Amino acid sequence: MAVVEALLLQLVDVGLPTKESFITHTVKQLLYARTATALTAPFCCTGREKRWYQEFYTTHSQRLQAREAAREAYPGLNRDEVRDWLMRLKGEMVNFYGVPPQRTYYMHELNFYLDKETREVKYHRMFPGPPVKSPGSKDAISVLFTLGADGEVGPGMIIFPRMVIPERLFESLRQVPGGKEWVLGSSANGWLTGDCVLEFVSDVFVPWLRKRAIRFPAALFSSECISGVSVAPAAAHFMAQGVQLIPVPREVAGVLSPVEWMMGYRLRWHWGRVVKEWSDGHDVKPLLEEHFAPFIISYLTNKAVPTKVTEKFAKFGICPFDPQAMFHFLLKYHAMSKAEKTRMLNERV
Template sequence: MPKTRRGAASYSKKYTEEDILKAIEAVQNGMPKKAAATKFGVPRATIQFRLSSLFVKSKPGPNTVLTEDEEKVLVDWIITCCKKGFPRRKVDIMLSVEQFLNKNPRQNCFINNKPGDGWYRLFLKRHPEISIRTSEAVTAASANISEANIRQWFIQIEQHLKENDCFDILQDPSRVYNGDETNFQICPKNTKVLAAKGCKNVYEIDHAQAKSCLTVMFTFSASGETTPPMIIYPLKRMRADIRASVPLDWGLGLSDNGWMNKDLFFQYIHNILYPYLVKKQIKFPIILFVDGHKSHMNYDLSESCKEKGIILIALYPNATRILQPADVSAFKPMKNAWKKSVLNWRRSNLTKTLTKVDFGPILKTALEEFVYKSTIRNGFKACGICPWNPDAIDFSKCLGTNCDDIKPRTRKQNKTLC
């Protein structure tokens, strides 16, 4: 360490490790050491020492319990498991280290060979290629989808649309739609609140039944528009107060369990979606992408849609998390908006219970204030639907390795949807 005068400030380097690495790289590429030292502000002696066989890379602090090679094996295992759809959690890592130390005993400061939170934090710090993420739930069938499956679907749909002189529709965002239903909890999960430090019992009164929810059918266009939705109530007959609370252009449906079925989907297409398209003077025919749920598959519905110029196209099975714009971009911000709107409603109705009568007005506020057209347009783009471009898809979401596990639809099956 360079000498300093008594009373002077302590010595600190004026160059970083990055500067040293750049200087060494420059020297290895033919630049003289003196010139590299001047350019990057690193002493020539430091560069010369780093290039010599005497230099050994060391880390500050005591040695880690696991060697560098052993930790690399652990990191590779974590990354490999994640790619296969089996992401590891903190407890898995701790348990794996404990089992390894039980089989390979060595001196350590762990209790019963089990590492603590401190080791875990430092492990993540030593390996920045590992980060804490929130996993996305995927069914076993969805996990079998491969890139080849999806590309084959794009080829089949493109071929079918060209045979029927409909492929040009995909060039007009106002004529490309995606319809799907989702549910909204009337009493969304509580967010964090403020309380006295150390308080262990913090309660909040639910303003509705904790697990009650309503299904809502939505359709989005590639131009960013959201068509009037249809709310499905688990009732035998429609109540007058509910009918009066919902906007006039919205749809109302009834089913025993509150879920979508074939009859309700038929009603939605003919009483809500089609009149809206006519009112907006949308050019027909239009393409409506839907998932393969049985409520969307019906011969009478297909024939009726064909008469009205609505071409139904089923998305590849179990791939809606990749191909469906509603799932990719629309529903998550929409549900976040719903939660915010419910919290705003609670502030003005501290003693009132949120009922089915209040659902429509609150949802209308959420859609008006928090749903952005650009988000919806980006969803269609990310799914490769509009513009039609399978290369736009993030195929890293595909966990399958071949296209033989799920047979693609035949041309005959595709025609029954149009």
């Protein structure tokens, strides 16, 4: 466990929360990712897990407490701010459509860590964050894609931290079912830029809608920040193409994203298990960058069960658009106790 503890301390330094749930789940991820045989629990029981965490925290208390003091918490939206945002949103949507839209999509971003030496792809909840907040953060692989209210995973874009993308990455994309709907791109460090978002919507998403004879206009929900860059300035450009971009305040974007509920949570908390299941089925280990496109596309497609996706869009008040339902869901979620939120999280997997 000495090696695992050393890795944990490095991850704490780049943003991993020091609470017991985060630390113990990360231990499981690290061990699962390196296990060649059948999955076994790292701890024999809950009591042993708690004792190990207490020993770990006591041993490294000074370092952990220093990191806790340095962490910045995002301010939440209060009830009045949420209500004001929803009322503005309702007016904007009615003005654009005349009636609430029926064709609705959610654009979501996923970020992964790429080891420069081994070219292995990893995913950690403690990911250091966009270069805007962490200028020295490590190379990333970023994924931008859409999920429709009908349950269909739309087109996607994968950004690699390369100047030139090698042919083997394009070949891996061509071999996966549904890969024709995806494109590969590059940036200096693998993070999405404002230009990436513009190109994705204009050159990938809109043509994809037209190919399917989708009636315009279409509503496209998204977090107000993609890789730390505001998407709001692009709204007018998208509007001219028949797509209304609806930026969701980042304080509530994770709660209102159907993608986060159905896909992101499992990746974040069960990365080692997810990778092992896919690797065993494809006889591939470790997960290198040339395996990433088949892995992520198949994962997203398999998790997008149409009935469940439609249920989430409706529950969150996204489609059909219902600002009152959205408001009450946010109030209910933020009023939940930690135990209630934990139970809800476990239902996502």
